[in-house]
Amino acid sequence: MNSTYSTMEAPALKAAAAKKAPQVLQLTLAEQEQLQYVATVLAARYIHAEVPAFVHRARILAGELPPRLLSYLHNFKYDEDNYGVCLIKGYPIDDVAIGPTPAQLNNQIYSLNAVREEMLLVLFNSVLGDLMSWSTQREGRLINDILPIKGHEQEQLSTASNSTLEWHIEEAFHPCRADNLSLLCLRNHDLIATTFSSMATIELPDNVKRELFLPKYIFEADKNFNSPAFRLQDPAPVLFGDYAAPYLRIDPAFMHPIAGDQPAAEALALLIDLLNSQLEEVVLEAGDYCFIDNYRVVHGRKPFTARYDGQDRWLKRVLVTRDLRKSRTIRKNAASRVLLTN
Numbered sequence: 001m002n003s004t005y006s007t008m009e010a011p012a013l014k015a016a017a018a019k020k021a022p023q024v025l026q027l028t029l030a031e032q033e034q035l036q037y038v039a040t041v042l043a044a045r046y047i048h049a050e051v052p053a054f055v056h057r058a059r060i061l062a063g064e065l066p067p068r069l070l071s072y073l074h075n076f077k078y079d080e081d082n083y084g085v086c087l088i089k090g091y092p093i094d095d096v097a098i099g100p101t102p103a104q105l106n107n108q109i110y111s112l113n114a115v116r117e118e119m120l121l122v123l124f125n126s127v128l129g130d131l132m133s134w135s136t137q138r139e140g141r142l143i144n145d146i147l148p149i150k151g152h153e154q155e156q157l158s159t160a161s162n163s164t165l166e167w168h169i170e171e172a173f174h175p176c177r178a179d180n181l182s183l184l185c186l187r188n189h190d191l192i193a194t195t196f197s198s199m200a201t202i203e204l205p206d207n208v209k210r211e212l213f214l215p216k217y218i219f220e221a222d223k224n225f226n227s228p229a230f231r232l233q234d235p236a237p238v239l240f241g242d243y244a245a246p247y248l249r250i251d252p253a254f255m256h257p258i259a260g261d262q263p264a265a266e267a268l269a270l271l272i273d274l275l276n277s278q279l280e281e282v283v284l285e286a287g288d289y290c291f292i293d294n295y296r297v298v299h300g301r302k303p304f305t306a307r308y309d310g311q312d313r314w315l316k317r318v319l320v321t322r323d324l325r326k327s328r329t330i331r332k333n334a335a336s337r338v339l340l341t342n
């Protein structure tokens, strides 16, 4: 009896002791080919990856994806005993065919250079939830280019370069923020790292944890959300959900504890230190699809010198919500995915 128990327990103990890190699924050649086929068929049917009929049907169309990928994403969504970041690696990107990295954000124009890669991004994310966007960010576009823009070098924006993009929960200030954000890497010749830190890797002292569960923190909106509606928010907690495995709401550059509350300030400082101490650097490569749990993992980016020669780092980003209904009062109609923030 004893020996049966020990052999059964051994793998479980080993798994628990293993350092939690982003998960990686490497595409097989057959999977790459299947994805290319699916994307090519869809690109012939829909003009671009934000066509509403395509986005609306994405979860149904995702049935054509390789089953191993569907299970992987499905498990990532529901199994929260993971790091909170996963990657699908190995989709072949034709560096010439995608064209140069744009110098500007062309929010009005749908670029078709990476339409197949974008369609796969939409299909993959349909397994996690519904795409969403903000009316005051990139004019409500669902798929956002992440690339360095001249003049933004020092900003706390995804289009900056020379400054470290400090780690954050995406749109931490907003109650309808995304459950997930996902990045597709089209180009990263200079090996610029994205940074992550996960709640799965830190252990908080009980008194600190209790403090962070209290509504003692003011969250501020960034430049894209300068409507007066976001200036007068009630204090909110940093941790919420299950006490044993809390969700996280934090953006140190755009938040502060309520004035004069020393315990709240100290608890926040300690959490920031712990998250800093566990910061992981991940260099996304062309063809990587990266999925980030925006309730459990913060992300940022290392500083770099932009080239502005058409070969700069170029990512595509989408936001995903599990529940569009919670933002119904700020969307034009039930089917719209644009959250009105002006």
Ligand SMILES: O=C(O)CCC(=O)C(=O)O
Pocket: 146, 158, 165, 170, 181, 193, 194, 195, 299, 300, 301, 315, 317
């Ligand atoms: O550039 C990156 O790797 C991350 C940028 C970012 O924070 C974002 O797109 O939300």
Ligand SMILES: [Fe+2]
Pocket: 158, 168, 169, 170, 299
């Ligand atoms: Fe971000």
